[in-house]
Amino acid sequence: MDSNSNNTIKRKLVDQLVQGYEFATRLQLLLSHQHSNHSTDQTRIVSGSGSVPGDLDPVDELLAKILGSFHKTISVLDSSDTVADLSVPIAVEGSRNASCGDDSAAPASCNGGDSVDSRKRLGVSKGKRGCYTRKKRSHTWTVEARRIDADRYAWRKYGQKEILNTKFPRSYFRCTHKPTQGCKATKHVQKQEQCPEMFLITYIGHHTCNANDQTRAKTEPFDHKIMDSDNTILAETIAQGHVNVEVQEQEKNISSVTVAGAGMVKEEENNNGDQNKDYCEGSSTDGDLSLVWQDALMFDDHQHHQNPYYHGKTSTIAQQFSFIDNDQLSSLFDSYCA
């Protein structure tokens, strides 16, 4: 194929799509803002990546569809030299095989299926620890933010590590919905040395869970701009808090720019006791079921002490925006810069 002309066309298409997507997103935000004036307590869906819970009103639904279309189209364009069919989900390359690490039965090989329920004492069943298949590389991108809950997803911390030559430990989070939906998204967060109030948040993979739809962002009027020079995207959101997040493309990816207005403590709520069971259906029905956020100020210097996490109640809620699914945009920019 003539890769040159191909690229040009692709580029133009992508250009248009990105624009369209952005407009749609803005529209959505505007509308949602209006909405929020009416119904104050409901969180709204933001980027409907296709699946729309039946709870939405027509406008939301329509917007979700529009966004979904852009999303899919972009992803198709993006993911392809070979045009795939539109049913291609959000899943993009990185997460295909290599990422089997989590959702597929990867660990099984280690466990040998002995899912020991009874907790054994340390030392007895050491063998299983750290047993996993390492992901090769899914999409990653890094965000610099003042708040670590700079996104609208619910995360659960699963580890923390001292990193060589760094003052602050790195914390590892995975999507809360991993057990229930097999969502592969993870992130790690590290306090910046030079600027301790800033966190470097690296996202790995994208969310495949849909539970967040209901609880996603509460949209607010905002204004963002994207600059795709140098593989660096700068987004500014003017929400209620001054936020300024810088997203750096790393390894070809990016773009969800998320901002945390004022919130910092998120808490996962187990509305009905077992989040592990099947809450996910609830996401569409249980009104709020909000993913409660749990990230916290754990990175404060005293994290080793007693309650680095604030468990009580979520006092403030992070606000953020995403214009497009990270993977899509990312590779999209990738093709731009290429």
Added chain:
DNA sequence: ACCATTTGACCGGG
């Protein structure tokens, strides 16, 4: 009692 976090062990890539 349940659940999220902590923390040390383990694994695999470089």
Added chain:
DNA sequence: CCCGGTCAAATGGT
């Protein structure tokens, strides 16, 4: 072998 990433028992909070 080192180091980053993940697992899972233990711990602590609610």
